[in-house]
Amino acid sequence: MIRASRQQAVLALVAIAALLAMPWLVTSDYYINIATQIVIAAILAMSLNVLVGFGGMISLGHASYLGVAAYLTIYLSTHAGVGALGSALIAIGATTLLAMLFGYLALRASGLGFLMITLALGQILWGIAYRWASLTGGDNGLGGPIRPRPFGIDLMNPTAFFYFTLIFLVLAVWLISRFVQSGLGQSLQGARDQPRRMRALGYNVWLIQWLSFVFAGFWGAIAGMLYAYYHQFVSPQALHLTTSAETLLMVVAGGTGTLFGPVVGAALVVILKNVVSAYITRWLMLLGVVFVAIVLFMPEGIVPGLRRLRETMKMRPASSAEASLPAAEERTT
Amino acid sequence: MNFWVIQGLNGLAFGSLLFILASGFSLIFGLMRIVNLSHGAYFMLGAYVGISAMAAGASFWTAILIGGVAIAVLGAVIERLILRRLTGQPLAQVLVTLGIAFIIADACVWIWTGDPRPVPMPRELAGAFRIHQLAFPIYRLFVIGVAFTLAAALWFLLERTRLGAMIRAGVDDLNMARAMGIRTSVLFPVVFCLGSALAGAGGVLAGPILSVYPGLDTDMLPLALVVVILGGVGSLLGAFIGSLIIGFIYSYGQALFPDLAYMILFLPMVLVLTLRPTGLFGRQAI
Numbered sequence: 001m002i003r004a005s006r007q008q009a010v011l012a013l014v015a016i017a018a019l020l021a022m023p024w025l026v027t028s029d030y031y032i033n034i035a036t037q038i039v040i041a042a043i044l045a046m047s048l049n050v051l052v053g054f055g056g057m058i059s060l061g062h063a064s065y066l067g068v069a070a071y072l073t074i075y076l077s078t079h080a081g082v083g084a085l086g087s088a089l090i091a092i093g094a095t096t097l098l099a100m101l102f103g104y105l106a107l108r109a110s111g112l113g114f115l116m117i118t119l120a121l122g123q124i125l126w127g128i129a130y131r132w133a134s135l136t137g138g139d140n141g142l143g144g145p146i147r148p149r150p151f152g153i154d155l156m157n158p159t160a161f162f163y164f165t166l167i168f169l170v171l172a173v174w175l176i177s178r179f180v181q182s183g184l185g186q187s188l189q190g191a192r193d194q195p196r197r198m199r200a201l202g203y204n205v206w207l208i209q210w211l212s213f214v215f216a217g218f219w220g221a222i223a224g225m226l227y228a229y230y231h232q233f234v235s236p237q238a239l240h241l242t243t244s245a246e247t248l249l250m251v252v253a254g255g256t257g258t259l260f261g262p263v264v265g266a267a268l269v270v271i272l273k274n275v276v277s278a279y280i281t282r283w284l285m286l287l288g289v290v291f292v293a294i295v296l297f298m299p300e301g302i303v304p305g306l307r308r309l310r311e312t313m314k315m316r317p318a319s320s321a322e323a324s325l326p327a328a329e330e331r332t333t
Numbered sequence: 334m335n336f337w338v339i340q341g342l343n344g345l346a347f348g349s350l351l352f353i354l355a356s357g358f359s360l361i362f363g364l365m366r367i368v369n370l371s372h373g374a375y376f377m378l379g380a381y382v383g384i385s386a387m388a389a390g391a392s393f394w395t396a397i398l399i400g401g402v403a404i405a406v407l408g409a410v411i412e413r414l415i416l417r418r419l420t421g422q423p424l425a426q427v428l429v430t431l432g433i434a435f436i437i438a439d440a441c442v443w444i445w446t447g448d449p450r451p452v453p454m455p456r457e458l459a460g461a462f463r464i465h466q467l468a469f470p471i472y473r474l475f476v477i478g479v480a481f482t483l484a485a486a487l488w489f490l491l492e493r494t495r496l497g498a499m500i501r502a503g504v505d506d507l508n509m510a511r512a513m514g515i516r517t518s519v520l521f522p523v524v525f526c527l528g529s530a531l532a533g534a535g536g537v538l539a540g541p542i543l544s545v546y547p548g549l550d551t552d553m554l555p556l557a558l559v560v561v562i563l564g565g566v567g568s569l570l571g572a573f574i575g576s577l578i579i580g581f582i583y584s585y586g587q588a589l590f591p592d593l594a595y596m597i598l599f600l601p602m603v604l605v606l607t608l609r610p611t612g613l614f615g616r617q618a619i
Binding site: 058060105108109111112113115116117119120121123124127128130131132133134135240241242245248252282284285287288289290291292294295296299 | 362366368370415418419422423424425427428429431432433434435436437438439440442443551552554555558559561562591592593594595596598599602603606607610
């Protein structure tokens with residue numbers, strides 16, 4: 001256990017160093033922008049993973065928090081004349097309040113019912129954004145130059161903005177890992193595995209799950225604020241079921257219940273999406289095919305799935321002891 | 334006065350369409366514990382198949398039949414090849430149906446392009462029904478009639494036939510039903526095909542009212558979910574009443590507060606989930 005966490009810490013440091021060095025390694029704005037997209041998607045996927053991976057609650061409405069925070073951030077600063085910091089704080093606060101309400105409603109059910117309620121609530125939000133054109137701009141969306149200038153730093157510069165989002169990713173990794181190890185996070189995992197036993201032990205399972213839901217919504221809102229800054233535009237697409245599904249795919253693809261799985265998943269999905277859109281327009285089709293393929297062939301996610309594949313590849317040629325040794329070592333993570 | 338009657342009839346017509354979609358969804362969910370997120374896509378695909386059938390010279394009635402049969406066959410293939418392999422993994426099944434919904438949605442754009450398609454009304458039902466100063470499209474009255482007939486037929490199937498008794502037993506307690514010798518391997522495909530056929534045929538039937546466009550699937554699916562949340566799982570009566578309630582709310586909302594029609598949909602969900610999480614007619618929480 002100690003070894004595993006040290007290994008993870010080393011891995012995290014290496015990853016962060018690589019990300020910090022990124023703008024020196026690639027000089028093209030195009031790639032830096034993709035890296036920024038990955039960072040934002042990673043924050044969103046990590047927040048959903050609190051529910052899916054650690055809580056066992058599959059939400060198909062996580063785009064709600066991304067979209068609502070993005071709409072509020074842009075609306076407040078371009079239409080309501082609120083300052084940049086004020087817009088961001090109000091947007092995140094209001095979105096967290098929304099998560100409180102949605103969490104209350106969705107947690108009236110569990111399992112499939114939870115999934116259905118989150119999906120329905122998310123699509124109703126999408127419908128509001130789409131139809132309430134006088135407020136949201138309808139299908140045309142809302143936009144405007146809203147990237148702030150904190151301490152006089154010009155965030156219109158892609159590299160500067162990349163570092164800006166990276167700060168939030170580091171914060172998210174740190175605070176979400178703290179959350180997972182905390183008493184609340186541990187009891188959330190207990191409630192995932194043995195809800196009745198946890199109840200019998202005197203834990204308020206509902207409250208644990210609700211607080212986690214709100215926590216996830218809060219980080220979803222942070223991702224939404226960054227999304228608004230990055231695109232400087234938001235349309236109903238940000239709230240749509242496909243966005244929720246993409247986020248869930250990041251979590252499932254990377255491996256649920258691991259801290260870094262969603263980050264890997266976010267990178268895979270964003271890169272795939274950018275590469276594919278450059279050649280064909282069939283992203284939705286591919287998204288569907290990937291979903292079906294992952295469920296059928298790699299139900300445990302790409303990262304653990306590849307590890308399993310590699311292990312079976314290693315095992316197959318040799319039935320001797322030397323083949324089984326490295327496989328045993330990998331179990332520590 | 335006229336306004337309330339006309340919008341009430343519109344709500345009834347829309348609720349009727351919802352019932353045709355949601356009854357199959359609810360039956361599948363109640364019996365098989367599968368949240369079929371492809372159900373909206375089946376509805377849309379059925380409508381597109383119907384359009385193509387009509388373009389090839391079929392009558393409206395034949396097109397409804399073709400739409401229903403085509404989607405039933407598709408449903409049978411998906412149930413047999415994919416969903417059955419995932420028996421006992423409800424979440425994997427949900428994700429697969431979501432993936433299939435995306436594939437179908439994109440294939441529809443591919444085949445039938447992204448432009449909305451109007452669906453011609455059968456000539457014998459065109460025109461309006463007049464009483465006093467009220468005029469109401471005959472076709473909508475016909476759709477209402479179809480939904481009520483379907484509700485009666487499904488009620489008869491579930492309450493008065495041997496197959497229905499087996500389905501009800503499965504909805505109430507699947508393991509006990511199995512232990513009593515009910516062959517779920519036969520029951521599941523029958524119910525899944527029935528639900529799929531209703532979605533496909535319902536799509537064609539809805540065509541003249543809603544027309545067919547990309548996004549029809551994700552417009553209709555959440556409404557079906559809300560109906561089931563509202564009415565209760567696996568309850569035919571719940572699906573019926575739930576559909577009518579949503580139909581009325583949607584129709585009056587659309588007419589009175591066009592901007593907020595979707596916002597009003599929160600209301601029944603908040604009320605039901607707060608006061609009665611089993612849904613109005615459900616016996617178990619969803």
